[in-house]
Amino acid sequence: MAGEESVRNKQVVLKNHVDAGLPKESDMEIKESSIRLKVPEGTKDAILVKNLYLSCDPYMRNRLKKLQGSYVASFQIGSPINGYGVAKVVDSTHSGYKKGDLIWGITGWEEYTLITAPDTLFKIQHTDVPLTYYTGLLGMAGMTAYAGFYEICSPKKGEYVYVSAASGAVGQLVGQFAKLLGCYVVGSAGSKEKVDLLKNKFGFDAAFNYKEEPDLDAALKRCFPEGIDIYFENVGGKMLDAVLANMRVHGRIAACGMISQYNKEQLDAVHNLIYIIPKRIRMQGFLVTDFYHLYPKYLETIIPHIKEGKITYVEDKAEGLESAPAALIGLFTGRNVGKQLVVVSHD
Amino acid sequence: MAGEESVRNKQVVLKNHVDAGLPKESDMEIKESSIRLKVPEGTKDAILVKNLYLSCDPYMRNRLKKLQGSYVASFQIGSPINGYGVAKVVDSTHSGYKKGDLIWGITGWEEYTLITAPDTLFKIQHTDVPLTYYTGLLGMAGMTAYAGFYEICSPKKGEYVYVSAASGAVGQLVGQFAKLLGCYVVGSAGSKEKVDLLKNKFGFDAAFNYKEEPDLDAALKRCFPEGIDIYFENVGGKMLDAVLANMRVHGRIAACGMISQYNKEQLDAVHNLIYIIPKRIRMQGFLVTDFYHLYPKYLETIIPHIKEGKITYVEDKAEGLESAPAALIGLFTGRNVGKQLVVVSHD
Structure with missing residues (x-):
C-alpha cells in the first residue's frame, strides 16, 4: 500500500515575491506534505534524495523577486524554494546513481526531493572531509x-x-x-x-x-x-x-x-x-x-590543502528546516559568521 | 648674428587652469615670441621642428586642469600647451633625424618647437597619403x-x-x-x-x-x-x-x-x-x-585599406594657430565634424 511507504516531507514554501526591501520570515512558510520514497513509476533518469544540508547563498535574493529575463528563475509562490545542498540518494532510476550515493547540487528546501534532471549534480567522492563542506568550501x-x-x-x-x-x-x-x-x-x-x-x-x-x-x-x-x-x-x-x-x-x-x-x-x-x-x-x-568544468582540478588542489591544514573554513550552521528562512534572510543583515548552511538531517 | 636666424614663433599659451566647466578661449592666449631655427649649441639628441598640423584630442581636457598624480601632466601656466602633431625637422643633433624629415608625436602648440627627447616620436615613412592623417587616422x-x-x-x-x-x-x-x-x-x-x-x-x-x-x-x-x-x-x-x-x-x-x-x-x-x-x-x-609597439603592424594593415578605399576618414580642419583654442574647446560642445585638427602651416 502507498500509505506504508509515504513519509512526512516538511518544506520551506514561498508565500509571496519580495521585489525590494529585506525579506521577512513570513514571506516563506513551513508546510508539511508527504512523499513516497520511490521515484514515481515511469519516471526515467530521476533520483529521489533525502536532503542533509542546504546552502544559503546571496544570489537566492534575486530568486525571491518576481523576475523576467534574468539568468535565474524566480521561486514559485506555493512551491518549496530550492538551492544548493548536500543530499543522499534514497531511490534512483538513473544509471549513474544508486541508493546511498551522496550528491551536491540544486535540490529543494524540504526533507526529500525528487530530482528529474540529475545530470547537473555532482557526485561526492571524498567523504573523509566534513560533508557540510560540500555546501560551501567544496561546493x-x-x-x-x-x-x-x-x-x-x-x-x-x-x-x-x-x-x-x-x-x-x-x-x-x-x-x-x-x-x-x-x-x-x-x-x-x-x-x-x-x-x-x-x-x-x-x-x-x-x-x-x-x-x-x-x-x-x-x-x-x-x-x-x-x-x-x-x-x-x-x-x-x-x-x-x-x-x-x-x-x-x-x-x-x-x-x-x-x-x-x-x-x-x-x-x-x-x-x-x-x-x-x-x-x-x-x-x-x-x-x-561557467567554470564547473574546472571542478575536478579544484578538488585535486583543495583536498590536500584541507588535509594539510593550509585551508580552513568557518561555517555557521542553522539546525532544522524551520530555521532556514531566518538563516537565508540573515545573509542580508550580516547575521551569519562564515558560510551559512542549514542542517536538515545529519544522515 | 643671432638676429638673422631668429623668426617669429606664435604660441598658444595657457593663462589659467580650468578644473571644471567648459574651457573658454580666454583661458588661453596667442602670444608671439621668437626662436632661432637651430638646436641650441651643446644640446645633444634634440630636434627643432616646424609644426604643420596639430591634433585636438579630448584627453587634453584633463591637462587643462591643475592635476596631481594623474597619468598626464597639467599644462603649465604661461607656457605653450602641447599635444600630438605633425611636424618637419628644421635642425637636428640627433642621429636618427635630419633636416626635412617628417614626424608625428608630441609637439608644442606653436609654430616651431625644440624637442629634446625625440625618441618618443614616430618618423613618417608613407607620404603618399594625406599628411594630416598622421594627426588622426595614422596617428x-x-x-x-x-x-x-x-x-x-x-x-x-x-x-x-x-x-x-x-x-x-x-x-x-x-x-x-x-x-x-x-x-x-x-x-x-x-x-x-x-x-x-x-x-x-x-x-x-x-x-x-x-x-x-x-x-x-x-x-x-x-x-x-x-x-x-x-x-x-x-x-x-x-x-x-x-x-x-x-x-x-x-x-x-x-x-x-x-x-x-x-x-x-x-x-x-x-x-x-x-x-x-x-x-x-x-x-x-x-x-x-600601452599599444604603440603595434604601430608598424597597424600601418601594414591600414595603408592598403586607405589606398583601396576601404577605410575613409573625415577631418575637420581649423586654419591657423589663432583658431586652435576654439577648435580644442569645440570638442566638448561637439562642434567638430570628424577628426579635429589645426593647420599651422601647409609645408
Whole structure:
C-alpha cells in the first residue's frame, strides 16, 4: 500500500515575491506534505534524495523577486524554494546513481526531493572531509572563489589584494588563496568578531570593520598606501566607488556579487568609473556556472590543502528546516559568521 | 648674428587652469615670441621642428586642469600647451633625424618647437597619403581605435557593436573596422549631419542622434533588439548606464574615453553596474600608449585599406594657430565634424 511507504516531507514554501526591501520570515512558510520514497513509476533518469544540508547563498535574493529575463528563475509562490545542498540518494532510476550515493547540487528546501534532471549534480567522492563542506568550501562557493580569483583576477605573487564581505562563504577562501600565492591581503567585514576571524583564523594581513569607517576611501588608503592590484567584489555600491579611486594601474576587479544592492529598489550610484581609463582597470563579472568544468582540478588542489591544514573554513550552521528562512534572510543583515548552511538531517 | 636666424614663433599659451566647466578661449592666449631655427649649441639628441598640423584630442581636457598624480601632466601656466602633431625637422643633433624629415608625436602648440627627447616620436615613412592623417587616422586616434577594438574588445564576425561619439576621430574608425570584420554596427552622435555621415559615409548599419532621444535605454533597445556584444565607450555617464542594461551575456566594453564627464565637477552616477555579474561583462579601460609597439603592424594593415578605399576618414580642419583654442574647446560642445585638427602651416 502507498500509505506504508509515504513519509512526512516538511518544506520551506514561498508565500509571496519580495521585489525590494529585506525579506521577512513570513514571506516563506513551513508546510508539511508527504512523499513516497520511490521515484514515481515511469519516471526515467530521476533520483529521489533525502536532503542533509542546504546552502544559503546571496544570489537566492534575486530568486525571491518576481523576475523576467534574468539568468535565474524566480521561486514559485506555493512551491518549496530550492538551492544548493548536500543530499543522499534514497531511490534512483538513473544509471549513474544508486541508493546511498551522496550528491551536491540544486535540490529543494524540504526533507526529500525528487530530482528529474540529475545530470547537473555532482557526485561526492571524498567523504573523509566534513560533508557540510560540500555546501560551501567544496561546493558552489569554493568554486566561485577558485574561478574568480585564479581565472578572473590573474593574480601574481606580491600583489595587493582586497576582499569585501571577506569572512563570508566565498571571501574567506579568496583571502586564503591569495595568501597561499604570496599576496598582501586585506579584508573588510561588518563586525569585530568577523574582523578578528580574518586576521587570526584566515591569516589576512589586515582587516577592518566597514561599519566603523566613516570614510571608506580613507580606510582603503590606510590599508593600501600603494593602492590595490586586485579587488574581489562581493558588495558593490559605495564600497566599489571607494575601491575604484584606490586601484593601481592595470588593476583587476572580479565582480562576484554586490550583496549591498540586492534589497534596494534604486541601485546605489557609482561615480568613479572614469578611473578605469587612466588606471587601465579590467572589471569583469562572472558566474561560477561557467567554470564547473574546472571542478575536478579544484578538488585535486583543495583536498590536500584541507588535509594539510593550509585551508580552513568557518561555517555557521542553522539546525532544522524551520530555521532556514531566518538563516537565508540573515545573509542580508550580516547575521551569519562564515558560510551559512542549514542542517536538515545529519544522515 | 643671432638676429638673422631668429623668426617669429606664435604660441598658444595657457593663462589659467580650468578644473571644471567648459574651457573658454580666454583661458588661453596667442602670444608671439621668437626662436632661432637651430638646436641650441651643446644640446645633444634634440630636434627643432616646424609644426604643420596639430591634433585636438579630448584627453587634453584633463591637462587643462591643475592635476596631481594623474597619468598626464597639467599644462603649465604661461607656457605653450602641447599635444600630438605633425611636424618637419628644421635642425637636428640627433642621429636618427635630419633636416626635412617628417614626424608625428608630441609637439608644442606653436609654430616651431625644440624637442629634446625625440625618441618618443614616430618618423613618417608613407607620404603618399594625406599628411594630416598622421594627426588622426595614422596617428594616436587611429592606434586607439585599432588597439581598443582588436586588442580590448576581442571582436568576432557577426557580433553587435555599438560606438558612441561615433563620428569622432576614434569612433568613425572603430565603426569601419567593425564593418570590415563583418559585425553589425550602430553609432550615436550629436547632430543630424553626423548621423548622416555614420550611415552614408562610414557604412554603419544604423545610427541615432542621442540629443533627440528622450530615453537612451529605449533607443538602444530599438537599435539592438538582441542586445549589444561590444560597446566602444567614448562618452560615459548616462550613456554608459543605458548600455549596461542592454549588453548581452559575455559582452565587452572597451573604455576609451568618457568625454561627457571631463568638464564636470561632480561625475555622473552610474546605477547599472550590477548587470556586469549576470551578463558576465568585461569592462576594460585602456590607454593607447600601452599599444604603440603595434604601430608598424597597424600601418601594414591600414595603408592598403586607405589606398583601396576601404577605410575613409573625415577631418575637420581649423586654419591657423589663432583658431586652435576654439577648435580644442569645440570638442566638448561637439562642434567638430570628424577628426579635429589645426593647420599651422601647409609645408
